[in-house]
Amino acid sequence: ILNVEQSPQSLHVQEGDSTNFTCSFPSSNFYALHWYRWETAKSPEALFVMTLNGDEKKKGRISATLNTKEGYSYLYIKGSQPEDSATYLCAPNYGGATNKLIFGTGTLLAVQP
Amino acid sequence: EPEVTQTPSHQVTQMGQEVILRCVPISNHLYFYWYRQILGQKVEFLVSFYNNEISEKSEIFDDQFSVERPDGSNFTLKIRSTKLEDSAMYFCASRLAGAIQETQYFGPGTRLLVL
Numbered sequence: 001i002l003n004v005e006q007s008p009q010s011l012h013v014q015e016g017d018s019t020n021f022t023c024s025f026p027s028s029n030f031y032a033l034h035w036y037r038w039e040t041a042k043s044p045e046a047l048f049v050m051t052l053n054g055d056e057k058k059k060g061r062i063s064a065t066l067n068t069k070e071g072y073s074y075l076y077i078k079g080s081q082p083e084d085s086a087t088y089l090c091a092p093n094y095g096g097a098t099n100k101l102i103f104g105t106g107t108l109l110a111v112q113p
Numbered sequence: 114e115p116e117v118t119q120t121p122s123h124q125v126t127q128m129g130q131e132v133i134l135r136c137v138p139i140s141n142h143l144y145f146y147w148y149r150q151i152l153g154q155k156v157e158f159l160v161s162f163y164n165n166e167i168s169e170k171s172e173i174f175d176d177q178f179s180v181e182r183p184d185g186s187n188f189t190l191k192i193r194s195t196k197l198e199d200s201a202m203y204f205c206a207s208r209l210a211g212a213i214q215e216t217q218y219f220g221p222g223t224r225l226l227v228l
Contacts, residue, residue, distance in 0.1 A: 004155075031213045032213050032214050034216070034217070036219070041122075041221065042221055043116065043117065043218075043219045043220055043221045043222075044204070044219040046216045046217070046218065046219075049214045049215070049216055051213065051214050089156065091156075093213070095213060096169070097161075097168050097169050098144070098146075098161035098163070098168045098169040099144075099208070099211075099213060099215070099217075100146065100158040100161055100169060101148075101156075101158065101217060102158070103148075103155045103156035103157070104155065105155055106155075
């Protein structure tokens with residue numbers, strides 16, 4: 001069973017703070033890592049798909065890095081805003097016939113105005 | 114922007130009843146998935162579907178579950194005889210093509226409650 005862990009489980013920050021969280025995953029047979037942002041009652045929104053060791057991706061104030069050798073990824077949010085409040089999910093896939101995603105536990109971010 | 118839609122958003126049913134959860138994937142996508150999240154647990158893979166057949170299923174996806182793409186647009190998940198432990202949020206997802214780095218696009222989910 002592939003175990004994907006995210007930390008912290010939850011995080012409360014003040015508006016304007018920068019924050020980061022971690023996703024760790026088995027590195028063997030790794031193909032790609034997906035990050036999603038999920039607000040309650042909405043569809044999980046795709047943020048990044050990362051494949052290469054050392055990959056860095058950026059979307060506005062959110063960026064992510066990937067280390068495939070040791071099996072971890074960091075997600076950074078610069079200058080958090082209340083609208084960043086959501087659960088952030090990481091999900092590696094290991095190829096195979098279907099590229100199914102193996103999800104982590106998620107990090108629940110609450111940004112206080 | 115195209116999106117995956119799911120109906121209903123919520124469903125309450127009695128144990129033993131059949132339910133059908135419906136999804137409309139993004140129109141030119143070729144790969145389709147169902148995932149679920151039991152409250153407090155991780156999102157977990159149920160089944161994938163490609164070229165009108167199941168391409169992979171998890172251990173959860175037993176004989177009580179089935180999927181269908183009846184008309185080229187809808188993608189359904191049927192649970193034949195629901196159990197209490199089937200209560201969860203069910204997500205549909207779709208993907209355009211076979212490349213590893215292709216994004217899977219998720220619908221908003223159907224919250225199923227089995228009483």
